[in-house]
Amino acid sequence: MAQSFQFETSTERYRDEHFLPYFRNGVTRGPMTAETSDIDGLADRSRTPPTVAVVDAQSPGNVGTIARAMKNFGFDELLLVDPPALDPDGEAYGFAGHAREDILPNATEVSFDHLVENYHTIGCTAVTNEDDHSHVRFPYSTPSELPDRLATVEAPTALVFGRERVGLTNDELARIDEICSIPAAADYPVLNLGQAATITLYELRSLTLTDEETQLPDLERVRAPEPTIDRVYDQWAELLEELNHPVEKREKTMRMLRRVYGRADLTTGEAIALLGLLRRATERPAEQ
Template sequence: MSGDDESESVERDDATPEGDATPEGDDPASPTRRKPVVVVVEPETPGNVGTIARAMKNFGLSDLKLVDPPALREDGEAYGFAGHAREDVLPNAEEVTFDEVVANYHTVGTTAITGEDDRSHERFPFKTPAELRESLKAVDAPTAIVFGREGRGLNNEELSRLDEVCSIPADDDYPVLNLGQAATVLLYELRELTVDETQLPDTEVTRAPEGDVERFHGFFRDFLEATGQRDHQVEKNALLMRRLLGRAHPTEREVHSLLGTFRKANAKLEHAEHLAAKYDEPVYPRER
């Protein structure tokens, strides 16, 4: 962990923090967009530092800064909890002072305990992680997400020096999250600003051609009529199916599967009716 050499400390005033890029384009997750740095103030447990580093690695962040941290040994808890972040995020973490963070970044302080109204200026107003994501989309500036101590968090004096406050909505009976959990939740919500691509496949759905959808509706109506339903029930159920498919936006493959199913069902019903007529047997009874 760096920070002992004064020449490597965060520069003050108008300097751009190392690693920040000039924005190009409007894509929030563009590689050229400056990603937030993560700051942990006086962490007490090395394992929580490792957990935060791992969450950063999961969600596309790499710049970790620590204010008065404990010793982080390579054979210790922090590296054990960091996963693959032990390879870069954790060993490259920089030790800084709280004053340096305030001087060089647009700062977002995190807290579980918020003010209930505007009389608590240190903890009100506050944003949820989702609201913070939308707010930061509109601003491309060196930004620091600041987490406090495990037991006490950030105090009012520290929060009063930060630009914004963020709090994770939780059960009123127990709103305080573990430091590593809080960081993971918040960084997950900010992923649109920090992650270009995920491991998830493309979820864009291409709706089946309308001609195929209408063919299905025709088959479904034939099916309803062949089962002996009364006319008003046929109309009602046909409309319900139309509304259902309208909301579902079925794919071409899905509609083709349904077409094949109802084509076979209608053929069997037609064959049954033909046999009933041939052998003078009652057909499927119609409702009256």
């Protein structure tokens, strides 16, 4: 298991515990900047997003699919254990989308030993154990439960995905720090490798992307002002009168409409469109 970092008052000890893991075995694990040269800056440094590791993938296409999912959700470091050949003109690069420009060509081949010795590892598997009597695959977390906990892990972390047909072996899982499993139908819980990675990375996107860094607008929707909503209700009341809706039922009908529109959170555009339709219905010529 990767050593966790603890803040110490000793400058030398802090340097050993915080700087050296970034250069363990000669591999850079994080950016060295002016901020990381300052002890106070290091203490407040946001943690490095999880690395993605794929063990013994059989299909280059799945490696490309995983690289693309990483690009979609803000992950950038890909480690490969015993990978297939990744031909720049082959399916890995064809499936990778824009990740063919950076994530895939910058992927690093490592050993499984290096992975478990240098990272806090999360092994992804479809098959778990049911209780702690057999703890190789138990306890486990679902992908949606991981972000809150991983945000507090003070060590480099790696999401580890296994082979397409058999996943990670029991021997490999026994060396991994924690288990993750995607809830799925009991009669067929096994997902395609690329699908499993995509779902997991989506659930962990809060570790890599802020709301402002996604393609979505800052505001999902804005409720129309109350005076505009009240005009909708007034127009409904006029329409009920025009339709000769039973007087004794109008109060109940209006209450129901208020409940419906209250749950709908109408936008200004939606409210104005409804006003136009209701007005046309109210002002329609009487049938001859």
